[in-house]
Amino acid sequence: GENVEQHPSTLSVQEGDSAVIKCTYSDSASNYFPWYKQELGKGPQLIIDIRSNVGEKKDQRIAVTLNKTAKHFSLHITETQPEDSAVYFCAAFKGGGNEKLTFGTGTRLTIIP
């Protein structure tokens, strides 16, 4: 089945700096890659997603890049703010029978004021 690896597991950055979280997936048939932010006591919240026919997508301070050849995708947060502190999860979706989202292990991001 699909396996998603996520790095780093923890990340601390100064407020205003950029943060990058990286994920790799194993199944080349995966075709949809969402990113979720989970704050304490809450469920994961979708922040951005990308489909396999797109290489990059941006939404204000957040961007995601996808390299299908390397089976690698990344989350970029610029101009970080204290409210960006949370746990971030990447995920890969594989369709075509037994469809499911496979999640990475999460990155705890801490923004230092």
Next chain:
Amino acid sequence: KAGVTQTPRYLIKTRGQQVTLSCSPISGHRSVSWYQQTPGQGLQFLFEYFSETQRNKGNFPGRFSGRQFSNSRSEMNVSTLELGDSALYLCASSLNVDLPRTQYFGPGTRLLVL
């Protein structure tokens, strides 16, 4: 539009008991998926329901089951609870089963098994 709601939010049970958790998807959403989240195993897929039918299932024992009603609300049941079933159970809804499979999560039900 209201988000995904889950009840109850917290639950304490003892080993051997059974539990039923409820999920109401976003209005108009027809697909409901369930996940288990633990510190050790992370977020793991349990099963997905669409139009009252189970479409997909993760690698969990038969003690974990679910169903979906005609109004798309879903319930999951865990029988003969074990200590290892203590977890945050998350429900996610999506509009349908076509790409993109954007899933919106509820706040979860935290289950503690003593």
